[in-house]
Amino acid sequence: MDKDNLEKDIKLNQQNSQEYKVKNTVDKISTDEAVCNIINSMEEEISTIFSRSKSLKPCPIGSAVSGICCKNCSMGPCRVRENTTGLCGATLATIAARNLGRHIAAGASAHSDHGRDMAHLLALTAQNKAEGLKIKDELKLFRLAKNLGISTNDRTVNEIAAEVAEKSLSLFGNQTGEIDLIKIAPKKRQDIWRKYNVVPRGIDREVVEMMHRTNMGVDQDPENILDQAIRTALSDGWGGSMLGTEITDILFTTPVPLAAKSNLGMLKKDEVNIVIHGHEPTLSEIIAELSDQEELVQYAKSKGANGINVVGICCTANEVLMRQGVAPIGNFLSQEAAILTGAVELMVVDIQCIMQSLGELAKKYHTKLVTSSPKAKIPGAIHMEFNETNGVTLAKEIIKTAIDNFKNRKEKICIPEIKSDLIAGFSHEYIRYMLGGRFRESFRPLNDGIIDGRIQGIVAIVGCNNARITHDDYHNYLAKELIKRDYLVVQTGCGAIANAKCGIMVPEAMEFAGEGLRSICEAVGIPPILHLGSCVDNSRILTIASEIVKEGGLGEDISDLPAAGIAPEWMSEKALSIGTYFAASGVYVAFSGQPIPIESSQEVKKIMTEGWQEKFGGQLEYIQDIDLLLEKVINVIQAKRKALKIDIKKERVLMDMEARRKLQDV
Ligand code: SF4
Ligand code: MSK
Numbered sequence: 001m002d003k004d005n006l007e008k009d010i011k012l013n014q015q016n017s018q019e020y021k022v023k024n025t026v027d028k029i030s031t032d033e034a035v036c037n038i039i040n041s042m043e044e045e046i047s048t049i050f051s052r053s054k055s056l057k058p059c060p061i062g063s064a065v066s067g068i069c070c071k072n073c074s075m076g077p078c079r080v081r082e083n084t085t086g087l088c089g090a091t092l093a094t095i096a097a098r099n100l101g102r103h104i105a106a107g108a109s110a111h112s113d114h115g116r117d118m119a120h121l122l123a124l125t126a127q128n129k130a131e132g133l134k135i136k137d138e139l140k141l142f143r144l145a146k147n148l149g150i151s152t153n154d155r156t157v158n159e160i161a162a163e164v165a166e167k168s169l170s171l172f173g174n175q176t177g178e179i180d181l182i183k184i185a186p187k188k189r190q191d192i193w194r195k196y197n198v199v200p201r202g203i204d205r206e207v208v209e210m211m212h213r214t215n216m217g218v219d220q221d222p223e224n225i226l227d228q229a230i231r232t233a234l235s236d237g238w239g240g241s242m243l244g245t246e247i248t249d250i251l252f253t254t255p256v257p258l259a260a261k262s263n264l265g266m267l268k269k270d271e272v273n274i275v276i277h278g279h280e281p282t283l284s285e286i287i288a289e290l291s292d293q294e295e296l297v298q299y300a301k302s303k304g305a306n307g308i309n310v311v312g313i314c315c316t317a318n319e320v321l322m323r324q325g326v327a328p329i330g331n332f333l334s335q336e337a338a339i340l341t342g343a344v345e346l347m348v349v350d351i352q353c354i355m356q357s358l359g360e361l362a363k364k365y366h367t368k369l370v371t372s373s374p375k376a377k378i379p380g381a382i383h384m385e386f387n388e389t390n391g392v393t394l395a396k397e398i399i400k401t402a403i404d405n406f407k408n409r410k411e412k413i414c415i416p417e418i419k420s421d422l423i424a425g426f427s428h429e430y431i432r433y434m435l436g437g438r439f440r441e442s443f444r445p446l447n448d449g450i451i452d453g454r455i456q457g458i459v460a461i462v463g464c465n466n467a468r469i470t471h472d473d474y475h476n477y478l479a480k481e482l483i484k485r486d487y488l489v490v491q492t493g494c495g496a497i498a499n500a501k502c503g504i505m506v507p508e509a510m511e512f513a514g515e516g517l518r519s520i521c522e523a524v525g526i527p528p529i530l531h532l533g534s535c536v537d538n539s540r541i542l543t544i545a546s547e548i549v550k551e552g553g554l555g556e557d558i559s560d561l562p563a564a565g566i567a568p569e570w571m572s573e574k575a576l577s578i579g580t581y582f583a584a585s586g587v588y589v590a591f592s593g594q595p596i597p598i599e600s601s602q603e604v605k606k607i608m609t610e611g612w613q614e615k616f617g618g619q620l621e622y623i624q625d626i627d628l629l630l631e632k633v634i635n636v637i638q639a640k641r642k643a644l645k646i647d648i649k650k651e652r653v654l655m656d657m658e659a660r661r662k663l664q665d666v
Helices: 003-023 033-040 049-055 092-126 138-147 157-173 180-184 187-195 203-213 222-252 282-290 294-302 314-324 332-340 357-364 391-408 428-436 444-451 473-484 493-501 507-512 515-524 538-551 573-584 602-616 626-643 657-665
Strands: 068-070 078-080 258-262 272-278 308-313 327-330 346-349 368-371 420-424 457-461 487-491 529-531 563-567 588-591 619-622
Touching: 033 332, 049 332, 068 092, 078 092, 092 157, 092 203, 092 222, 092 282, 092 573, 092 602, 138 157, 138 180, 138 222, 157 180, 157 203, 157 222, 180 187, 180 222, 180 538, 203 222, 222 314, 222 538, 222 573, 222 602, 258 493, 272 282, 272 314, 272 391, 282 308, 282 314, 282 346, 282 391, 294 308, 294 391, 308 314, 308 332, 308 391, 314 327, 314 420, 314 493, 314 529, 327 332, 327 493, 332 357, 346 357, 346 391, 357 368, 368 391, 420 493, 420 529, 428 444, 428 538, 444 515, 444 538, 457 473, 457 626, 473 487, 473 493, 473 507, 473 626, 487 493, 487 515, 493 529, 507 515, 538 573, 563 573, 563 626, 573 588, 573 602, 573 619, 588 626, 602 619
Parallel strands: 258 327, 272 308, 272 346, 308 327, 346 368, 457 487, 457 563, 487 529, 563 588, 588 619
Antiparallel strands: 068 078, 258 420
16 A cells, blocks of 8 residues: 555544544433443442443444455455455455354354254253253144154154254254255245255354355355355354254243343342353253252351342343243343442353453452353353253352352442333244134234234344443334334344333333234233343244244235344344344344444445345345334335235224125125
8 A cells, every 4th residue: 555545544544433433422321220320329430331332432444334354364454445455356345245254154153052052952851961951841842853854753752852952963064955944934935045045054064164255265256255144144043043942942941921020120139149141041040940949048048148039131031031030130231230239149151242341340349250151261250160961960059159158248239229020931832822822823813913904014123232322222212113103023132121121021011002003912911012032032033924924914925024123232243143044034124223344335235235135035234323224114014015915004894793794695
C-alpha cells in the first residue's frame, strides 16, 4: 500500500471509529430493574461487562461495518475494503463469506457437540452406566427411533436406546448420504435442499469441510462458500441441535407447561443459593433434583441455612426450568449481577456463554465458581469434573461444597426484590396436545386460527443479549409490539428469559394482545408468548413449522408459512448458525443490535437476501433500526398471507339452525 493510500486508510478508520462510538453509546444498560439496581448500588468500582463496554469499543474493521479483516494466513492480517484486495488477491466478498462461514462452523459445532454429548449420555444410560439416570420418556424414544429408521418391535427400551444412541453418534461421522432427521422437513423443502446440493452428509464432515474451504487459497467464490455455510448450519439445526433436544427430552422428559418465577429476586437471603449456568442440562438436572433431598436439607440446616435454593442463568436455566420449574434468575448479561448480590454460595458452570470475568469477580465475594466440563475450565475456578458416570456423587459433592460455604458470607447481601411469574414448558408435543386434546392431538386449530386471521403469523424471537445495546430492550419491545398486532410469539434462549423477567410470559399478558390472538389464548389457556426452551431447542421451531405444513391449508413448504425469525440482541456465533439454518429452511430472518459480520460487502448481502430468497425462499439480513425491522417482518408475513390468499379477514359467523339448513339445500 503506498503512503497516500495508507494515510487515507488510517483517516477513514479513525472516522469510522468515531461514528461507531456514537452509534454504540448505550444510555441505559438494562431494562431489567434488578440488574440496574445491583450495578448502581455497587459501592466500589468493580469491573463488569457494562463498565468494560464503555471503555472498550469494538474495532470498526473487525466488525466488518466499513471494511473487513482477514487473518487466515500469516501474510495478513489484511484489511480490505470495496475495490481493494488482500495480499493474495482475496476480495471483500470472498473474505466476508469466509469469515461468516467460519463463524457458522464454530456456532454449529458448539450446539452439535452438545448434541453429541447427549447421545453419548444416552448410550451410557442404555447400559445402566450413567449414575442416577434412566430413560424417562419412552414414547419420545420410540418417535426418535422411527425417525432414525430403527425398529422398536419386540425390543427392550434399553436395546432401542442403545441403537438410537449409536445411530445418533454415527450422524456426526457420516461421510456420504443424508442425515436422517432432514426427513422431518416437508417433502418440498427436502427437494429444494437436494436441488441445490446442500443436504448435510454428516455433522462433523460439514464443519471440517467449512474450515477447509475457508483456508488460504481454497474456495474463492462467495456463493459457493455460503452454500457450504448453509450445509453446515443445516447439519446443526436438523442434526446436532435436534438430537440435543430429542435426547434431552428422552432422558429428562418432554416439557409440559409449568409455573415458575424469574429474576434476581428469586435468590434467597436465608438459604444456600446455587446458580447453574451454561448450556448442558445433565449435571444441573441432577443438582436440582437432589436439592430437596432430606439428608442434604438437614445438612444445610446444620450449617445455619433454611434450605437449598437452586436457580439458573442462560440456557442451563432454561433446560431445568422447562422440566423442573427452576427459576431463571437472569440471562447472559445478568451473570455477573448474580454474584454481585453477595448471596451466591456457588455457581456451577458447564459450557458456553460463561464470561471469563466470573473467575475474578467470584474472588471478590465468597462465591465459589465451579467448572464441571473437561471442555471448559476457567483460571481461578474450582474444577469438579462431570463424566456422565458420576452424576449423583458429583452433584451431592457440589451441593455440600455450597452448603459449607454458607458460613463464609461476608459481603452485604443485596438481593433486589424483583421477580416475575412465568409459564414455561411448551414442547411441540404439548402444543399438539393442548390444541387438539388427548384423543385428537393436532395442529388444526392453530392452522385454522392463522387461516381465519385471528393469528396473523408466528414470529420466533430468539437469541442472546449484547452489551453494546440496552439489555433485554429489543426482546421485550418486539414481543409486545407483535402480540399487540395478533402475531403469536415463540421464544427460546436469553430472549425467553428477557420476556419472563418482563412479566409478559403469563396468560394475563393476553390483555396486551390483539383481539384475535387473545381469543385463541383465552380458548386454549396459553400465554401469547410461548417459552420453547433453550438455544438448542430452536430445533423445536423447525419441527413445529414442519407439522403446521403437514397439517395442511398453509402451503406445501415452510417458506409458504406466515412466519419469521428475529435475533434482536444477538451476540454468539451460535446465533449465526441458527439464523442461517432458519433462512435455509425457508424463513425470513432479521438480526439487529450489532451487524452481521458481512455488512461491508454488498455482494454477500445480496447473496444472503435476494440469492437465498430465490434458492431457499428465506433470507438473513441485519436491520439496525428496530422499528424498520418490525415493519419488515410484518410486511414479509403479510406478503405470505397474500400469496396464500388468506389476507382478507373473514368475519366469524355463528350459524343458527336455519342458516345450516340453507347451506345443506345449496
Ligand atoms: Fe491476506 Fe489472503 Fe492471507 Fe487473508 S488469506 S490474510 S487476504 S493474504
Ligand atoms: S444462552 S447463545 S447468550 S441465547 Fe443460550 Fe443466551 Fe445466546 Fe448464550
